[in-house]
Amino acid sequence: MSALEIRDIRKSYGNVETLKGIDIALESGEFLVLLGSSGCGKSTLLNIIAGLAEATSGDIQIGGRSILGVHPKNRDIAMVFQSYALYPNLTVQRNIGFGLEMRKVPAAERDKTVRDAAKLLQIENLLDRKPSQLSGGQRQRVAIGRALVRKPQVFLFDEPLSNLDAKLRLEMRTELKRLHQILQTTVVYVTHDQIEAMTLASRIAVMRDGRIEQLGTPEEIYNQPATLYVAGFVGAPSMNMLQAIVENGGLAIAGSDVRIPLPARFKNTVQSGAQVIVGIRPEAFRLATGTEAELSLPVEAEVVELTGPELVTTARIGTQRLTACLPPRAGIAKGEIRSLAFDGDALRLFDPATGKAIEATI
Incomplete structure (x- = not known):
């Protein structure tokens, strides 16, 4: 049974079809990167998985259970947004544990879970600070921590590093790779950055005009591009x-x-x-x-x-x-x-x- 299965997902806005039949099956622990230029449909697909948008047709299953029509909070997913989406009036500790607090998790258990996540992310000394007192990289770690404590079946990342400078992006890529190797959780990650895709993914789906141009390992995508578009898009300088x-x-x-x-x-x-x-x-x-x-x-x-x-x-x-x-x-x-x-x-x-x-x- 696949951890995440996407079956013939289509999405239309009136006469405009933005997703034209997406089929992907992910095994538990895979790191899938949806890679493509702006407007290719990658964020739309992620939002459909998250429940922030509805598919026109098709099905998505997590752990063998269809999640279409299921409320986002009941999909057993956690999402990290591009904008971090932290509560400015709450401390780092409360930001990370806010979801647990809303689920009425006992305070002692909640505190331990938050501190474990903070230790994993190396932000233990920041728990009493507010988001305004943090750097961009630290805020991103807090956003990831908030997702970690949920312990979901699937993590969703929507261009989480695009707001960081080049040095911080490199550091956070390494951090995300380290976390995935430790947690072995299924990840769907959206980016237009081919370097992020090549370094993080176990598989890459190169998207173009609402379709998957090629789905394969980073090595396959790079060394055996299936189309001229993939050959030109992946690689710097390009082929x-x-x-x-x-x-x-x-x-x-x-x-x-x-x-x-x-x-x-x-x-x-x-x-x-x-x-x-x-x-x-x-x-x-x-x-x-x-x-x-x-x-x-x-x-x-x-x-x-x-x-x-x-x-x-x-x-x-x-x-x-x-x-x-x-x-x-x-x-x-x-x-x-x-x-x-x-x-x-x-x-x-x-x-x-x-x-x-x-x-x-x-």
Whole structure:
């Protein structure tokens, strides 16, 4: 039995369909991230799970029990909001324990539960403060603590780190990962930040226009994107997309006289003369040594940016551009013509007409 099962969930506002049939089944302890740009439907889906919005059709089950039509307080969930939603007139201790107080939990039991949660979140010394006396990261910990004491079957997080600065977001990502490893509770987490998704999730659902574009592990999403949209959305810098034509067992890069061998795994899945999109991750490139000419692309460097750990190089190949993430001491300068080598396994092919990945044979 799945801890959370979403069956063909659809949501319409008049003639506008915002969710177009979502199907996901989560086992107990999974960390699912709903990832996508604004307007893709991820927050709408989360609100339907939480009971803050009603589905037009479909069903959602928690622990084998349908929760559609069930009041939010009876769904055995806890939600952490983007805005923290703390009571400004209550102390941290009362904010964390407020839900228990409303359920008439005895004071001694309530106090112990709150202190246990505060210890887990490392905010024991803040229990007597008011929210106005806390930093953004501390307020987020209090909001998480309030959800923790509920001990629900499913945690829901609605972009909880978006109000924090870059350093605090990194700290809180680590904290959330640590908490999930300790508690092993089922989590549904909404974000538009791919780094959060890749670092936190056990599975990612990439959403687009009310549909799931791809559902898989972070490794599958990153290394085997199912569509051009996923390939372009996940990754920073995003995957390079080069237009090419299949010719005589090779790939002729459009707008140039460059031709690279067609990997053997695609020989039975693409026909000669077919137009394809060649996808290569920026970090898959390295400077060619001369022994890898058959798997390299000659390029002219246009912009070279040192980020610290990487030398991000924007280069031109004929009329097209690509990005390569090279070691900081790679020794490439603007205007230089160099060959960038890559392994054949790093190459992905997409159908430009459908936007879908072309399946490879083993």
